[in-house]
Each structure stands twice: as C-alpha cells, then as structure tokens.
Amino acid sequence: MRRRTRHAWLIPVAAAVALGAAAPALAASATAAPVAVAAGTCTVSPMANGKYYVQGKGFSGVISISNGKAAFTVTADKPYGTFSVRNTKSSTYTVTPVAGGPTVTCTASATAQPTPKETRKQYEQGYQAGYTAGRAAGCARTTPPAGSSEYFTKGYQDGSSAARERSDPPCPPAGAPAAP
Structure with a gap:
C-alpha cells in the first residue's frame, strides 16, 4: 500500500521536472471535460459595384471558402479571427477551418454597404x-x-x-x- 501511494505522488513530480511549467496544464487538461469548439459566423453582402463580399469573424488560422464551384483559402486575422473577401459572386458559401473544426454556411445580407x-x-x-x-x-x-x-x-x-x-x-x- 505504501508503495502505491509513493508512486501516485512520484509520477506528477517526475512529470513536472521533465516537462517544466507545462506539466500542470497537461495534467489539468487530461482530467478536464472536453471543450466545445465555437463556430465562427459569416455573411455574404452586396457591394455598390454589383459584386459581393464574404466576411466573417470567430475563425483562426487558414480557412477554406467554397461555393460548390470554386474554392479558395484565406488566413483569418489575429487576434479577432476576422476575414473578408471582396468581388465575389452572389452565392451561398461554406467556410471551413483547414486545421479542423465546424463548417459554417454564410448567409446573405440584403443591403449593399457603401465604400x-x-x-x-x-x-x-x-x-x-x-x-x-x-x-x-x-x-x-x-x-x-x-x-x-x-x-x-x-x-x-x-x-x-x-x-x-x-x-x-x-x-x-x-x-x-x-x-x-
């Protein structure tokens, strides 16, 4: 019984020495409940020149934007996770983080935004x-x-x-x- 207690105490200490300051965070994340990934939001809005732009917020890293016919990638701005793509066609777009995460469908806005x-x-x-x-x-x-x-x-x-x-x-x- 004493030996098990000693090992239970020794393992976290050895991990802390080996991993440095990251050990408490790793130990906490190993026991914490899974965290849901929040999905970003996006819209498709008409421009004054007759074309459209797709903009969104709440994304991180590289994201893929597709309308079913064409696809392209952009990098969301840090720290707010925003992106904007101008002069696109009127369509429904899906936005997917390349590193994984929920896919978001962009909804259309009815009013044109002046420049x-x-x-x-x-x-x-x-x-x-x-x-x-x-x-x-x-x-x-x-x-x-x-x-x-x-x-x-x-x-x-x-x-x-x-x-x-x-x-x-x-x-x-x-x-x-x-x-x-």
Whole structure:
C-alpha cells in the first residue's frame, strides 16, 4: 500500500521536472471535460459595384471558402479571427477551418454597404443641401428629405446647424425661449 501511494505522488513530480511549467496544464487538461469548439459566423453582402463580399469573424488560422464551384483559402486575422473577401459572386458559401473544426454556411445580407468614398460623397452632398436649406429657412429648423441615407442625413444636419450658427442676425441656441 505504501508503495502505491509513493508512486501516485512520484509520477506528477517526475512529470513536472521533465516537462517544466507545462506539466500542470497537461495534467489539468487530461482530467478536464472536453471543450466545445465555437463556430465562427459569416455573411455574404452586396457591394455598390454589383459584386459581393464574404466576411466573417470567430475563425483562426487558414480557412477554406467554397461555393460548390470554386474554392479558395484565406488566413483569418489575429487576434479577432476576422476575414473578408471582396468581388465575389452572389452565392451561398461554406467556410471551413483547414486545421479542423465546424463548417459554417454564410448567409446573405440584403443591403449593399457603401465604400468609404461613397459615404464621404453622401455626407458632402447632405452638408451642401442642409447648408442651403438652413440659409433659406433662417433660424427655422430643417429636416432632410425622407429616405436619405444615414451619411446624407448626418451631413444635412451638420450643414443646417452650420448655416444657423453663421446666420445674421444670430439664431438663438437650440432650446432657448423665443424672443418676445
């Protein structure tokens, strides 16, 4: 009985000496329950140029992307596990980690994402329209046209505010009581 106790104590100590600091982690992983591998997520979105892009997050290492007709590989960015492939065709894509792991099917997004150049142009057009409308309205508040993009709307609001700030005579601050 004493000999078994001595061996039970001696094996972890000998492993720690042989493996260094990795031994406690190996011993813990040998007794721990298996951990489920989390699957990443991905989408297929239209671009303003009529083509599509596939983007995802939650992946690591090299991944394979396939639509059944063509396949290619990319490496997910560290540390967030993101990837993006532009100018693809409209299709359903599957993403599989090359080193193994769950396969994920990419779902389609309905709206096109504008490029940074397009968002700047929309903002500038909105600013001009808002400034012009603000100058014409004097101190009265103006609203952007219905159905405007978020970038046009932001530019419109900024332009309208700039027109009110530069008006002559000056407009009262927002929320201030009206002059008698």
